[in-house]
Amino acid sequence: MILSALVVAIVLLIAYWWANQGLISALLHFLCVAIAGAIAFGLWEWITVSFFLRGIRFDEYAWGVSLIGAFVVVLFLLRLLTDRFAPNEVRLPGGLNYAGGAVFGLGAGVLSTGIVLTGWGYLQSSPEILGYSGFVRSQQASGQPTQTQPNLPPTLVLEATEWFYGTLSLGAFSPIDSDRALGNEIPRFANLGGSAVRDSYGDGKGKISIPPASVKIADFVELPSMGSGAFALRLDVEAPAFDRRTMFTLSASQARLIGDDESEPAVAFPTDFGQKNAANDRLYLPYTFSDVTYFASSPSAAQSAAIFLAFPRSALNGQVPKYLQVKGLRMPLPTPQREPALSTFAAYLDRYGGGGTGASAAELRALFQYVEGVNPLSAAHISTDNTINPAAGNVNSIPGTLAADDRRYLVSGAGDFRRTGPTIGNRDLRLNGILEPGGTRVVRLDASRGASPIDLYDVDRIRALRKGAGAEATPELVDRSFNTYQPFGYLWVREREGIVRVYLDLPSGGRWTLGNLPVAGDEDKLFLLYRLPVGTNIIGVIYRDPAKPVDKAKIAAQCNWTVPAK
Numbered sequence: 001m002i003l004s005a006l007v008v009a010i011v012l013l014i015a016y017w018w019a020n021q022g023l024i025s026a027l028l029h030f031l032c033v034a035i036a037g038a039i040a041f042g043l044w045e046w047i048t049v050s051f052f053l054r055g056i057r058f059d060e061y062a063w064g065v066s067l068i069g070a071f072v073v074v075l076f077l078l079r080l081l082t083d084r085f086a087p088n089e090v091r092l093p094g095g096l097n098y099a100g101g102a103v104f105g106l107g108a109g110v111l112s113t114g115i116v117l118t119g120w121g122y123l124q125s126s127p128e129i130l131g132y133s134g135f136v137r138s139q140q141a142s143g144q145p146t147q148t149q150p151n152l153p154p155t156l157v158l159e160a161t162e163w164f165y166g167t168l169s170l171g172a173f174s175p176i177d178s179d180r181a182l183g184n185e186i187p188r189f190a191n192l193g194g195s196a197v198r199d200s201y202g203d204g205k206g207k208i209s210i211p212p213a214s215v216k217i218a219d220f221v222e223l224p225s226m227g228s229g230a231f232a233l234r235l236d237v238e239a240p241a242f243d244r245r246t247m248f249t250l251s252a253s254q255a256r257l258i259g260d261d262e263s264e265p266a267v268a269f270p271t272d273f274g275q276k277n278a279a280n281d282r283l284y285l286p287y288t289f290s291d292v293t294y295f296a297s298s299p300s301a302a303q304s305a306a307i308f309l310a311f312p313r314s315a316l317n318g319q320v321p322k323y324l325q326v327k328g329l330r331m332p333l334p335t336p337q338r339e340p341a342l343s344t345f346a347a348y349l350d351r352y353g354g355g356g357t358g359a360s361a362a363e364l365r366a367l368f369q370y371v372e373g374v375n376p377l378s379a380a381h382i383s384t385d386n387t388i389n390p391a392a393g394n395v396n397s398i399p400g401t402l403a404a405d406d407r408r409y410l411v412s413g414a415g416d417f418r419r420t421g422p423t424i425g426n427r428d429l430r431l432n433g434i435l436e437p438g439g440t441r442v443v444r445l446d447a448s449r450g451a452s453p454i455d456l457y458d459v460d461r462i463r464a465l466r467k468g469a470g471a472e473a474t475p476e477l478v479d480r481s482f483n484t485y486q487p488f489g490y491l492w493v494r495e496r497e498g499i500v501r502v503y504l505d506l507p508s509g510g511r512w513t514l515g516n517l518p519v520a521g522d523e524d525k526l527f528l529l530y531r532l533p534v535g536t537n538i539i540g541v542i543y544r545d546p547a548k549p550v551d552k553a554k555i556a557a558q559c560n561w562t563v564p565a566k
Helices: 002-021 024-053 059-085 094-121 152-170 189-196 345-350 362-370 460-469
Strands: 135-138 143-146 216-224 230-238 254-261 272-275 287-289 306-312 320-326 328-332 383-384 402-406 409-418 441-444 474-479 489-494 500-504 525-533 537-546 554-562
Touching: 002 024, 002 094, 002 152, 024 059, 024 094, 059 094, 094 152, 094 189, 094 306, 094 320, 135 189, 143 189, 143 328, 152 189, 216 328, 230 320, 254 306, 272 345, 287 345, 306 320, 306 345, 362 537, 441 474, 460 537, 474 525
Parallel strands: none
Antiparallel strands: 135 143, 216 230, 230 306, 254 320, 272 287, 272 306, 320 328, 383 441, 402 409, 409 500, 441 525, 474 537, 489 500, 489 525, 537 554
């Protein structure tokens, strides 16, 4: 195993180096490493959640970069201090000096390597890195997360680092003003850094991080009649948590309950999940995480979704769940509501029927009930088109800020293309356009100045609508079942520069609003991009701020247009 060989070599090289430096120098370095690691772990979650998780591409590297970065910076500063105040080497008898230096060098090597491995484990990548897969779902464990390589050097180094800092955080390095310590807040982080976080959809291509504003716990219950008992919850997720802005996916490795024991909190991974398979389904269906190919997911083209998870009570060893951790994000749990009448997880799902998130159908129906003087939206203003016309491109001309999948479809990022005629050259290198997941189409809504009822910039009526709905309102499509759809990006045709800007990511706030969409010039064209299920009948466009009551929303246009099949 390549990673195992690298870990052994690095640890031994560090031990050998400090053995030659002597006992006192090695001891000082070990203390610097121990303190730097404690500070890095102490700041890790706060730095990541407060500054880095913004619903952008960097989210997938935020946890790893913040941990390794904090460790390196603090260690560098501590080494500067020790070199300044203890510049002279203290020599002890030869054997003691060499052996002592080797021992403390070995300890420093294990901790340093363990911290780097933990941070590396939080970078989006395949669950297997250089032959090491660590803690992942296993077919032998019926699709449940398990330690697949328990005695390899990376596992031993990760677990030694976890034990050291978990124990230290509950002892000498415990917080002064609270009981929030690494040992009981994020237990068994060696499992997460040892592949579990990366054990995502698409062999590691799915999201491993989610911004706090994109997910909330809507319900938490105890089901005493489900086997030996279970805890179940409803998780409401929004578009910034979706993989490549298309759908939310979650493996059994990426969610866990954390118990409330202060010294040894138990951990439980989900065994069951519930979801809708289509946005217009009325019921949530139950499934089990019994195979490595099973993932909880949102319906295609949904802008938000409810995912239900069930965790075995027995795994918590009698402890009360204190936290839910999903894709690295840790959330406090409310007191579980006991549900003695519910005998199964399916019965719990049935209680919600056709529930969902966002504005209710009744509220939107009332909004559309009495509409007068609203401009009609024709087929000239709304259409299906997943190309980047009037530009074209191939895989060699994609800007580095845009990402394409293996089939040459653009999936995320933002970048500019020159406005040109048809692309010539090798057909196998041509871009196929913007990704359309199965059963969905990319829909363009014309929002250009003076060319559409959804002119966002200049028409007096539109300015009045914007003023009424607010700058934080989002242009949403509404279908005949009163589901709403938000734009996932836009195409901005900048005529004077001869550039087509393709933007397939959401801004830091998690949605495109009237306040953050670009202002197109008189000659420019702006098209908002949506993903909708085939057959969806659109009845209008509204400007709505989700933070405000639905009756504050403004209707921008009406139509009767159906998403065609390919």
